[in-house]
Amino acid sequence: MVTRISSPVLVFKRFSSTTYTSKALPSKAHLHKPIADDNFPKGYSLAGVHCGVKKKAGVLDLGVIVSTSPHPTSVAGCFTRNAFKAAPVLVSQEVLTKNGGRARALVVNSGCANAVTGKQGVEDAWAMAKATDDLLPTPPNSALSETLVMSTGVIGQNLPIQKILSGITSLRSSLSSSFSAWESAAKAFMTTDTFPKLRARTFTIKGKEYRLAGMDKGAGMIHPDMGPPSGQLHATLLGCILTDAGVSPRSLQSALNYAVDRSFNSISVDGDMSTNDTIVVFANGAATETGSKEIDESTDPEAYEIFKTELTSFAADLAQLVVRDGEGATKFVTVTVEGAPTYEDAHKIASRISTSALVKTAIYGEDANWGRILAATGSLRLSEPLVPSRVSVSFVPADGSSPLPLLVNGEPEVVDEDRALEIVSKGDLGINVQLGLGNESAKYWTCDFSYEYVRINGDYRT
C-alpha cells in the first residue's frame, strides 16, 4: 500500500518565472485489484451504467445496489452535519427513520450533487428512490420507498432526472453479484477519484462465517463530520458497506456510529465538509439460508462487540482509501495523538495537525519541519491546558524501523536531517504527538498538499 515517488525532479523558480515543476505524481492504480466472487456477501445484486449525468461517454455515473435476501434487511446511516443538507440526504434520512431502519436498495449518481436545488431537488431524489424500488425482487414493504439515495458532484445544479430514471430502468437486466458488477457500482460513485474503492473481507462470529464488502468515493471536500439521521447534519464522502450478517436496525446504527467516528470522521483531505456526506451499512442476514436471529447489543453483547470491531476496522480501511486518493496527494500520513486528557482533545489536535496547510505543504516538500506540527498542536483550547514541557513529537517510519524523536518533553532534539528526509520522502509516514496529560488517544489520516491539489480545485468546473 506504499505509494512511491519516481524521478525526484525539483525545479522551482520564483517571480522570474511562472512555471512550477513538481515531482511525478504517483499512480494509485495498484490500489484497485480483482476480488474473487465468493468473497462478497451473499444476497446483493449490483449494477453500474453511464446514463449521461457526466458528459464523457462510457464513464459510469449511475449505480444501484439491491438486497435480494429473503430475510429482513437492516440499514443504518450516518449523514453530513452541514446545515445545507442535499436533497438525497434529506430523502435517505426520511426513508431510514420512517421505515424503522429497514430498506433494501441504494441508488447513487455522480456528476451532480443535487444540493441547494430546492423543492425540485427533493422531488428528483424521491423519483430516483421510487424508480429503484421497481428493481426490488418483491414489491416494496413501505408505501414511502425502500431505497436510499446518494448524489455527488457539482453543487447548485438540478439533476438531468429523465436520463437518470431511464438509466435506472435500464439497469434491471445487468443486476448481478459478480466482481464486475461490484466494480461497476463502485465506479459509478467516482468523481475526481482516480480508482474505484472496493474492498471485501470475511469474519467469524461463534464459528459462523460472514462477509463484509464496501465501496466509497471521495478525493476532495473531505473532512467529514457525520452523525445518525437526526439533528443537524452534512459532507462529499459517500460510502456503502454491505454484510450478509443479520443485525437488528438499532444495533446496526449504534455499531455504525462508533465505526464512523473512528474512520470516516477521522480523515481529512482539505478540511472542507460537504453537503452530501453519507455512509450507509446494509445487513441482510443472507449468510444463513434459513435466516437466524439478528445480532443485537442487548440479547448477545458478545456477538455485537465482534461485529462492531470488524465493522470499525473495515470502515477505517475504506476511509483510508479516500485519503490515499486525496486530490493531488503524494503522501499518506497517519497522525496519532496520545496522552490526552480526553478522546475529544486527542481527536481535535489530530484533526488540526491533519488540516494544517503548513504541515501539509512541508510534507509535500519533504521538509521535516516539526515546528509547524507544534504550532498546530498548541493552537487549540483543550479541556485542560497543554504543558509544553511534557509534549513530545516524533516521526514514525512506515517500514517499522525506529521512530525519530524531534521534540522530547518540550526540548528540541538534535535531528539527523538525513534520517528525517529518509522518512518523509517515503509515500507513507506517521506523526506521533505525546501530550503527557492523560491516557486517551486518537488517530487521524491525512495527505499532503501539492501543486496538483491547486490545479484540480482551481479548475474544477471547466
Add this chain to the structure above:
Amino acid sequence: MVTRISSPVLVFKRFSSTTYTSKALPSKAHLHKPIADDNFPKGYSLAGVHCGVKKKAGVLDLGVIVSTSPHPTSVAGCFTRNAFKAAPVLVSQEVLTKNGGRARALVVNSGCANAVTGKQGVEDAWAMAKATDDLLPTPPNSALSETLVMSTGVIGQNLPIQKILSGITSLRSSLSSSFSAWESAAKAFMTTDTFPKLRARTFTIKGKEYRLAGMDKGAGMIHPDMGPPSGQLHATLLGCILTDAGVSPRSLQSALNYAVDRSFNSISVDGDMSTNDTIVVFANGAATETGSKEIDESTDPEAYEIFKTELTSFAADLAQLVVRDGEGATKFVTVTVEGAPTYEDAHKIASRISTSALVKTAIYGEDANWGRILAATGSLRLSEPLVPSRVSVSFVPADGSSPLPLLVNGEPEVVDEDRALEIVSKGDLGINVQLGLGNESAKYWTCDFSYEYVRINGDYRT
C-alpha cells in the same frame, strides 16, 4: 491598492506532465511608498541593521524602536494564544505586566523565532531586552527592563545571541526619526514578506492633532488569535503601532483589545496560528511639548472613543497589508457575514470561509464556485441553527459596481458567468453572506491559494 494580474497564461497538464504554468504573480512593490518625515509621531527613534541572523549579507534582520519622549510612555500588547509561546512573548508579557503598562523600547529580530528553545531561549530574550535598555535616552525606570522583544523566523533553533547583542550596540549611532529610519526598522521585521509594511496617519481629538505610525510583518502562518497578556496565548504576525498621543496604560490596553479583534484577529493567510504573534502599541504623549493628561476611558470617554476608533481603523489597514502580501497571494478577498445572531457566529463563519482550501483555490482559479462558500458556511454549529431558506450569497466587486447575487434566500440564481468571471478575475473582491437570523456582522480578510504558496512552504528551510 488593487493588485492586477498580467498575462493570463494558463497551461495545466495532468499526470502526463509534472509542469504547472501559472498566471504571472502580481508585484506588490507599489504597496510601499515614501512617507514625509513630519507625518510620523514625535518622540520616537528607530534603526535597522543586518547583524547576521539571516545569512544573506545586507538583508536587515535586527531593528529597535525607542521612545525619546520626556513624558511617560504607555505600552499595551496582544499576544498569541498558542500553548507554545515563544521566549520573546514570555519576556514581553512579563515586562508589560510587571511594569504596569510602561515601557520605552522594542527590539525585533527576523530569521529565527526563538520559539521552543527552552531556558536558553528565555535567557537570550532577556539579554536582548537589557542590551536595548542601554539605548534609552535616560536610564531604565525599572530593574526588570523597559524593552519588549519580538522574534520571527524558524522555530526550534537558538538565536545567534552574540551577533544580535553586537548588532544592538551598533544601532546606537544610527537611531533617527527620519523616514529612512522608520523604513529600516520595518524592513528588519520581514521574513517571507515581499515589501516592508509601514503606514502613518494623522488624527484630531478636540482640535489637537496627533500622529499614528505602524509597521507589521507576516505572510505565512497567519491566522492570529491574540489576547491581552494573561491566559493561554499564541501566532507569527508581528506588529507595532506608535502614537504621540498620551493614553493611560489601562485604556491603551482596552483600546488595543478592541482593535485587534477587528483587525489582526480577522485575517487569515493559511489558517495556521503561530507561537510568536504579537501586536504592541506605544503611546508617548510627545505631541504636546509640555505633556498633558493622558487620555483615559473613565475621565474622558469621548476622547477615548475617538482614539479607539482611529486605532481600530489603522490596525485594520496594517492587518490588510499582511493579507495583500500573503504567501503566493494573487487576490485580496473581503468576506462579510451579516444577519448573524451574534458577533461570534458571524466571525466564526467569516473565518471558516476565509480558511477553506476549496474556496481559496477556486478564487485562485477565478472560478465563481459559490457552492464551496455555502458548504463552508453550513459546516459550523452556531448559537442557533442556520435556516437554509434565509441564506443569501453574493460577490461584491471592488470597483463599487453592483453586487452579483449567487444565492438568494436559499435558491440558486441563474448566474451570468461572464460577469462572475469579471469580478473574480480582479485582484480585489468581496464575498457577502447574509444569514437572515439577526443583526450582527463581522468582516474577515483573506487571500487565495496558489502554486506559489505550495512552493514557498514546501521549500521554506532550504
